[in-house]
Structures are given as structure tokens and as C-alpha cells.
Amino acid sequence: MKFAIALFSPPHAPSSRRALRFAEAVLAGGHEIVRLFLYQDAVQHASAALVLPQDETDGARQWQTFISDNQLDAVVCIAAALRRGVLNDEEAARHDKPATVQSRAWTLSGLGQLHEANQLADRLICFGGP
Amino acid sequence: MSTLHVLSHSPFSDSRLSSCLRLLTPGDGLLLCGDAVYALQGGTAQRAALELMPETIALLALAEDLHARGLVQLPERLQLLDYPGFVASSIAFDKVNTWL
Numbered sequence: 001m002k003f004a005i006a007l008f009s010p011p012h013a014p015s016s017r018r019a020l021r022f023a024e025a026v027l028a029g030g031h032e033i034v035r036l037f038l039y040q041d042a043v044q045h046a047s048a049a050l051v052l053p054q055d056e057t058d059g060a061r062q063w064q065t066f067i068s069d070n071q072l073d074a075v076v077c078i079a080a081a082l083r084r085g086v087l088n089d090e091e092a093a094r095h096d097k098p099a100t101v102q103s104r105a106w107t108l109s110g111l112g113q114l115h116e117a118n119q120l121a122d123r124l125i126c127f128g129g130p
Numbered sequence: 131m132s133t134l135h136v137l138s139h140s141p142f143s144d145s146r147l148s149s150c151l152r153l154l155t156p157g158d159g160l161l162l163c164g165d166a167v168y169a170l171q172g173g174t175a176q177r178a179a180l181e182l183m184p185e186t187i188a189l190l191a192l193a194e195d196l197h198a199r200g201l202v203q204l205p206e207r208l209q210l211l212d213y214p215g216f217v218a219s220s221i222a223f224d225k226v227n228t229w230l
Binding site: 008015018021022025029122125 | 138165213217221226228229
């Protein structure tokens with residue numbers, strides 16, 4: 001079974017953790033994740049500049065590790081990312097901004113990638129809100 | 131075409147649950163996770179509404195969210211899910227609609 005997973009909530013939201021546990025269970029069950037997609041406030045997951053207190057769970061890092069370990073196709077909506085300051089080298093240069101904060105685990109791309117993922121997958125599962 | 135509706139907002143802070151209940155058709159499922167499991171709290175109108183759902187609609191909840199909130203005296207029809215169960219349910223229904 002092929003899954004596409006879209007996430008709409010920031011790393012500190014319980015729904016982000018729920019999505020990660022779900023994604024882990026998808027792979028553990030022998031299924032495939034064709035793409036992960038970050039939209040709206042979920043683009044914060046793609047920031048490599050988040051600093052959390054040591055006694056708090058770092059959801060963004062857990063996602064980045066999960067993606068790297070499983071070599072998943074992980075895409076961030078570029079429009080949602082730029083307005084929240086999540087830039088890669090190319091976008092930082094293009095918009096004359098001083099910093100690049102995008103994690104290497106994720107790729108900036110367009111909303112069309114979510115549409116395509118929905119076509120490629122048997123199920124699109126969305127996580128957002130609390 | 132069966133749909134699994136997934137709710138995570140508290141049913142005491144908005145109208146997602148009541149809107150969702152109106153849309154459910156035979157063969158559909160309702161999965162409560164996060165604060166949405168508070169709909170199972172005894173003695174509330176939300177719990178009563180869930181109990182009035184036809185048997186043709188499956189009632190599910192994410193076990194860890196129920197346990198984290200200490201909810202007890204649950205309806206007999208309620209199916210508790212772990213994450214592998216969540217994945218299995220998302221396959222068992224034709225599509226999954228999350229109430230974001």
C-alpha cells in the first residue's frame with residue numbers, strides 16, 4: 001500500500017508527533033511512503049535553526065532523522081516556507097536574505113507535489129490541528 | 131465509498147464533531163484522537179451523540195490519547211487503536227478525511 005502524508009501543524013503540536021508515529025507504523029507494516037509534504041505552519045519542521053531546551057522533545061529533529069534514515073521524499077511548500085523564513089541557499093540569494101536555515105532532509109518545491117503525491121498514493125493522510 | 135473521519139479537536143471548543151456526525155453514512159468510521167477523545171467523557175451531550183450513532187458506523191479512538199486523559203467507562207462499541215491499528219484502519223476504509 002502506498003501512502004502520502006501531509007502535515008499542517010508545527011513541530012510542537014501533538015499532531016506532528018502523531019503523524020511521525022503513524023509514518024513509522026506505515027514503514028514497519030511493510031508499506032511505502034511515496035512522499036511527505038509540509039504545508040502551512042508545518043514548514044517549521046524544515047528549519048535547521050530551531051533550538052529547544054534539552055528536556056523537551058525535538059520533533060523537527062526526530063522527523064529529519066526519520067527521513068534521512070529511510071531516505072524518504074520529503075517536500076516543503078515553497079510559498080509557505082518563504083513567508084516563514086525557511087530558505088535554502090538559492091532562495092536566500094534570490095531574495096537577498098542573510099541566512100539559510102533549511103534542513104537538508106527536506107526539499108523546497110511547489111504545492112503541485114502534494115497533488116502528484118495524492119495521485120501516486122493509495123491513501124493521502126493529513127495531520128494538523130492539535 | 132467508505133470514509134474514515136479523523137478528529138483531533140476538543141468537541142467542547144468547536145462544532146467539528148457535530149458537523150462530522152451529520153455527514154457520516156453507513157460504512158463510515160469515526161476516529162477520535164488527541165483532545166477529540168474528550169467526546170467520550172461520560173454524562174455529556176457529545177458522548178450521548180456518539181452512543182446514538184447507528185451500529186453501521188464504526189467508533190474508534192487512539193488508545194494512547196484515551197489513556198493519557200484518564201477516560202474510563204467507555205462505550206462497548208469503541209475500538210481502541212494503537213498506531214499499527216491506525217494504519218490498518220486507514221487501509222480498511224476507502225479514504226481518510228482529517229478534520230484539520
